[in-house]
Amino acid sequence: MAEDWEAGGFGLYVHWPFCAAKCPYCDFNSHVSQSVDHDAWCAALVAEVERVGALTKGRVLRSVFFGGGTPSLMAPATTGAILDAVARTWPIANDMEVTLEANPTSVEARKFAAFKTAGINRVSMGIQALNDPDLRSLGRLHTAAEGLAAFEVARSVFDRVSFDLMYGRQDQSLIQWESELHQALERDLDHVSLYQLTIEPGTAFGDRYSRGKMRGLPDDDLSADMYTLTQDICAAHNMPRYEVSNHAKDGAESRHNLIYWRYGDYAGIGPGAHGRLTLDGTRVATEQWRMPAAWLSGDSRETTETLSSNDQAVEFLLMGLRLAEGVDLNRYAALAGQPLDKRRLNELAEMNLITHQEGQLSVTNQGFSLLNAILRVLLDP
Template sequence: MARALYIHWPFCLKKCPYCDFNSHVRSTVDHARWEAALIADMRHEAALAGGETLKSIFFGGGTPSLMPPELVGSLLGEAERLWGFEPDIEITLEANPSSVEAAKFAGLADAGINRVSLGLQSLRDDQLSFLGRLHSVDEGIRALEVAQRHFTRTSFDLIYARPKQTAEDWADELSRALSFGTDHLSLYQLTIEPNTRFATDVRIGAFAPLDDDPSADLFELTREMTAAAGIPAYEVSNHARPGQESRHNLTYWRYQDYCGIGPGAHGRRGGTATLRHKKPENYLQSVGIHENGLKEERKLTDSESASEALLMGLRLAEGISLAEISTRFGIAVADLVDAGKIATFRDLGFLSAGEDRLRVTCKGMPVLDALLGEIVSAELVEA
């Protein structure tokens, strides 16, 4: 059942003000203890979710590039022993573009990492400061050059739709980003998440988020420029040359099984949702007692699974097959979606429907969440 493996490394040097991921700042990290805990957790999942060799592994965080290459190599060696690897397995690690972490790239490549995702976030120093990043633009570009020398595939992230950002500003920044020649870009609109420092800043009036209309204009500009450069959007915020899509993330969006280990990691295993303890200390305690970090393990109903498959699959440019989801979960197509609303939104240009395939158009992607709330059957969501 295990097609993919996600490994969460929860530690960062600093908590970014926009970040709501499960990340923690600690003065010291006992790497030997974490190696033992993650391997124990991995063995628990492999005992329950064996049967298929792994096609992808993803080290997320937190900041996985803070991990010693020896630790990464040990975890990969255990994963290969437990599951086996597909010949062309994709092994991704998220990295901050600091000079200290870039110095580890050769060692990480030797350990088995073949794809890196760099958190550049901006190509303007004033905006990196606003976003709370610890690197400069020059440092980030040097790290990107090092990554491109050592890894088969390289991607990087940028955050746009920042306060007061104009179309001209973003066009200049994105044009420079496209000039670096990577085959994959993750381009995210700045979202003010609850319980982050930015949420507090907005509440007290320290800054105002960019309004919806100019944000939508920047989204459309992003789609136009990346398509013209040959790396069109294949998901709401992800762009790639054909064949260079993130295979690991496609596992999520196509609603296939994956194991998730490490603090706060989610997983889907044969119709069962898994969740690990979020706080690092609680995770370690759980592994010490139970030999796994599980906080919750819950069998999903067919309705829940079908709803998740719809919500994830419609993020993709390829869309979803309603017939396949109907067959997979034993739910009639008429009970999956509201046919009348699909027809309405298709006529408005927000959806493309036909040949049994349902897709959200470029026009519909900026309002994806609202659109999904309308077309996915209310009975399915409430079941």
């Protein structure tokens, strides 16, 4: 009998915690270090692959994702050693996706051919903006011209290249965002991640916001208009939304992220990496130690927490309703031990916020802008 995670597949996330500079909006576990012992980090990450592999023998690995931080600052030999260990550890899907997050600078672009030789077959570039003043305000180290040039280098090396853009930036108008988005999509992308700038506690932007110094942020109406415009323009470029913030041509979706959103199992290694693993029939949440020095020197590097059936059902819904395809209602009921409330489903459907047909629950175009409210209605006791 198949276990629940098999509906989503199995992947590996590798976290590289180092950056050349800390962006003021970033709340990821990233650190600026003057020097990195690449040999020591390589050995430790390979050891973690082997440890997790012993717990998950025989599983077919569908994807590997190098995130961060800035993993394009890794030595390509390190990614190669990790991927060699992966190949020794698990059976590998014939079409396994191996993604590297990269900063779009000329220095890192020069390493792309070596990363491809090491086994990377997809690059995700953090371009974020296409004008220099906004890039400077976001703390980015590249110019718009350098970012686009690095993208072209990546596309000449890899068959699959995605990039990220932020909207809702300070003093950004709807017309400016429309022009920028057209400029991006005219480069014949097959995947793009489009995020609204969010102000997170504990970041430099969060500190400025708390002191009333983050001026020019969009109000709710402008944010909603930007989101709607984004959907319209992407659809016109044959890049429909397949997840709240991600758009792709058919077949170019991020296979690794689909494992998360379809609530599969994934191992997370490296400082601060999270994972979800089903071991001996029990699903556990894993979190690796956050601080790089402690992680590197530690004998045991992670904490685990057993997830109850209700925990799993809630996570399944939170992740799956982000997808345009939605979730299997029978799978939810199997996890939760009971189905979702039909009255609530019907009320939301009458408001054209969801559809639930043939056992599949999905959010409508109108509902995506109210996703958090929909989830509260469905999950409130």
